Amino acid sequence: MRAGDIVEAFPDFCMSHDNGAAVIDFFKKINVEKVYDPKRIVLILDHAIPAPTMKHAENHAAVRRFVAEQGIENFYDITSQGGVCHQIMCENGYALPGLINVGTDSHTCTHGAMGAFSTGIGRAEMAAVWATGSLWFRVPESISVHLMGDFLPGVSAKDLILTLINDLRSDGADYMSVEFSGEGVRHMPLGARMTLCNMGIEMGAKNAVCQPDKKVYDWVAQRAKKSWEPLWADDDALYAKKVSYDLSKIVPFVARPHFVDNGCPVTEAEGTPIDQAFIGSCTNGRLDDLRVAADILRGKKVSVRTIVIPCSWRVYRAAMNAGILTDLLDAGCVVCNPGCGPCCGNHEGTLAAGESCISTANRNFRGRMGDTSSNIYLASPETVACSALAGRICDPRKAAKL
Amino acid sequence: MKKRGRVWKYGDDVNTDVIYPGRYTYTIHDETEMGEHALEDLDPAFAKNVCPGDIIVAGKNWGCGSSRQQAVTCLRVKGIAAIVAKSAARIHYRNAINEALPIVICPEAVDMIENGEEVSIDFEKGIIATPRGSCHFSPFPEIVGRIMEAGGLVPYVNAKIAEKRSEQ
Numbered sequence: 353m354r355a356g357d358i359v360e361a362f363p364d365f366c367m368s369h370d371n372g373a374a375v376i377d378f379f380k381k382i383n384v385e386k387v388y389d390p391k392r393i394v395l396i397l398d399h400a401i402p403a404p405t406m407k408h409a410e411n412h413a414a415v416r417r418f419v420a421e422q423g424i425e426n427f428y429d430i431t432s433q434g435g436v437c438h439q440i441m442c443e444n445g446y447a448l449p450g451l452i453n454v455g456t457d458s459h460t461c462t463h464g465a466m467g468a469f470s471t472g473i474g475r476a477e478m479a480a481v482w483a484t485g486s487l488w489f490r491v492p493e494s495i496s497v498h499l500m501g502d503f504l505p506g507v508s509a510k511d512l513i514l515t516l517i518n519d520l521r522s523d524g525a526d527y528m529s530v531e532f533s534g535e536g537v538r539h540m541p542l543g544a545r546m547t548l549c550n551m552g553i554e555m556g557a558k559n560a561v562c563q564p565d566k567k568v569y570d571w572v573a574q575r576a577k578k579s580w581e582p583l584w585a586d587d588d589a590l591y592a593k594k595v596s597y598d599l600s601k602i603v604p605f606v607a608r609p610h611f612v613d614n615g616c617p618v619t620e621a622e623g624t625p626i627d628q629a630f631i632g633s634c635t636n637g638r639l640d641d642l643r644v645a646a647d648i649l650r651g652k653k654v655s656v657r658t659i660v661i662p663c664s665w666r667v668y669r670a671a672m673n674a675g676i677l678t679d680l681l682d683a684g685c686v687v688c689n690p691g692c693g694p695c696c697g698n699h700e701g702t703l704a705a706g707e708s709c710i711s712t713a714n715r716n717f718r719g720r721m722g723d724t725s726s727n728i729y730l731a732s733p734e735t736v737a738c739s740a741l742a743g744r745i746c747d748p749r750k751a752a753k754l
Numbered sequence: 755m756k757k758r759g760r761v762w763k764y765g766d767d768v769n770t771d772v773i774y775p776g777r778y779t780y781t782i783h784d785e786t787e788m789g790e791h792a793l794e795d796l797d798p799a800f801a802k803n804v805c806p807g808d809i810i811v812a813g814k815n816w817g818c819g820s821s822r823q824q825a826v827t828c829l830r831v832k833g834i835a836a837i838v839a840k841s842a843a844r845i846h847y848r849n850a851i852n853e854a855l856p857i858v859i860c861p862e863a864v865d866m867i868e869n870g871e872e873v874s875i876d877f878e879k880g881i882i883a884t885p886r887g888s889c890h891f892s893p894f895p896e897i898v899g900r901i902m903e904a905g906g907l908v909p910y911v912n913a914k915i916a917e918k919r920s921e922q
Contacts, residue, residue: 358897370780374823377783381908383915400780407781458821458845474849475823476907484911488897522767523815527844556818558844611767696776696820717771717819719795 355493355590362486364578365426365446366392367455368478369437370399373411375456376418378479387422388485394426394446395419396437401430401691404699426577435664435690438462438634442546443666445575449564450583454481459634459714461552465545466572467564467582469529472553492529492558494589495520498596499536506749507602508644509544510636510712510732513551514605516597518615526556528592531585533563536599542571543638550635551714554612604748606710607730610718618735621745628709629658629740631685631733633695636712637663639670641733646676648737648748649683655743658685659701661693685740697721703728710739757835758874759809761867762800766813770825770846772796779822785831792828806833809875811867813839816857817846826853836875838882840864851898852907858882860891 353359368375372395379387387393395415403409412430419427426446428434437455441447441463449467453460456478463470473487481487497516503509517524530552537545545562552560562568564582572580604618631637631645642662660680662668668690671677677687694701695713703709703722708729711721716728731739734748742751772795774788782788793800810829816839817825826849829837837850840861850857858875863882866889867873874883882889894902904910 358895371822373780374783378908381912383912405781411780456821458819460821472821472845474821474826474845474852476852477848480907480911484915490895522818523841523843526815526841553819556815556843696779698776698780715771715819717769719775720771724795 353491355491357491359489359491360486361452361489363454363481364392364451365394365441365453366478366481367394367396367437367441367446367453367457367460369396369457370408370411370415371456371475372418373414375475375478375482376414378476379482382479382483384483387482390422390424392485393424393482394441395424396428396434396440397430398434398436399692399696400698401689432665435666436634436637436692438546438550439637439663439667442466443575443664445572445577448572448576448578448580449568450581451578454478454487458553459550461557461560462546462550462634464549464552464559464561465542466568467561469559469561471559490527492527493592494529494531494585495525496591496594497530497532498594499532499534499599500596501536501598501600502539503599503602506734507604508732508734509540509547511605512597512599512602513548514607514615514730515602517551517555517613518605519595520555522554522611522613523556525552527558530557530560531563532560536597537562538565541640542567543640546638547635554714604732604735606735606745607716609716609727609729612716612730618731618745618747621729622747624729624745625708626656626710626729626739626744627707628656628701628703629654629736630694630701630709630711630713631658631736632661632663632693633713634663635714636733637661637667639667641712642667642671642676642680643674645733645737646679648734649685649741650679652683652741654684654740656740658740659688659694660685661688661700662690664690694721710736710745712736755877756874757807757809758872759807759835760805761809761811761869761871761873762804763811763867763869764796764813767815767818768796768812769819770817770822771819773817773825774822774828779824785827788824788828789831792832801832804832804834807835808833809835809873810837811839811864812837813864814841816842818843821845823849823853826850826855830855838863838867838875851901854902854906856902858891860889863889863891
């Protein structure tokens, strides 16, 4: 088998979120009564929860009806067991080494942090997978990203992935598989690997994957929903491109409006006034992200509205038990329930005309978080927390004692 | 199959958020209504003035971003006959195949075409004819051609299911 070949594959897990309602619309046009295998389907409500409007509520209701009709057990409703879909897939043992996952969300590539092949698909495609169990795939070319060393204080995985996207450009990995390997990956906690893989799509990647190691095996051993086997590229694998980065050379990085590859070192964006800060999302809403923000904000006050959204209730509880949420509340942050929040402009922090937001999320497209004249700057939790204190974009290496 | 139409030309990196804004993704189910918001955040004149048979010509990385299929549906219901781009992002490209809306990758043609011109596309021969000459493009892979011929993924899957049932 070679890059460019077309294959038919049976995905192990098929994930949808609130847009499951739209997948159901397509599924009803296919001439089958029952889904191929309800055990492979995972439905997770996260994009606008609890429902902010009646129309969102109708979507949720349609998903609940379908779950009941089809006997789907892997359903995460609006309860204290849920969270952002990609986080739930990784936390609850659906993202496993060597598995094939598909999801009706472009950031489904996040699951590659656990060594899975995982890719975003459209709604009609998901309906077809639900009905037949299979889908056609094009075997992708691969890009090797070799990581050495470790980050300096104030720098994290978000700065690396924003730098990489800026270097490769927004279409630099179009339809390709991006493979992260090297000691730099092994140093990273799983959450940081999720940050890397999450943004693979922002350079067009079909999937992104980190070489799985003991950290992954230990994590999934306690929660795997299916048997799995590690899988990695052969030593003599062919690559369309090979790049390598020394993590100690990475500096805090910012993506300016309105493109993720419109990046620059934070030093070139310093002083830009902001109206809102957002710490959360499937990119950077995990415990380590909230902890680093709390370390920066503890005992101080934010000077702009700062919205914090843990990416799952598991993370929320852990942050609560560690006193992190108290630190964030004392600093003036608004802590919302786990979900996607304002990232895609649904609720909990949409932007007014002309406003600017610094965000730990993954997209800064025009109008994504609100009015088309608003601006989104993407950055690490370190940079966003420091900027929230100052009310303007700050270099976390100078602003915080990290 | 041949198509001829008037061109709406756009630049590089036109993302799915500006083709079909996120504020409508979970609130609109009606396809005709989706069409009224097509390209709203990039070109508010588009949805009002587009005519059935028109062709979109775009730069590199057309349709980057989200997996939202409405970014194809909204253009299909407005009667867009085809999209010619320098390159197209994967999920959007597949969504277009699955709705039988052809995206032709032909960088040379994009550079030759101006906004508002008439161009014609011959899918069998793989030729785009512009006022400044013609360009060739690669035919679709076989599976893609079969899905497009069936009228999209849902009718394609239904035909396969019917075939399997008749074999049994």
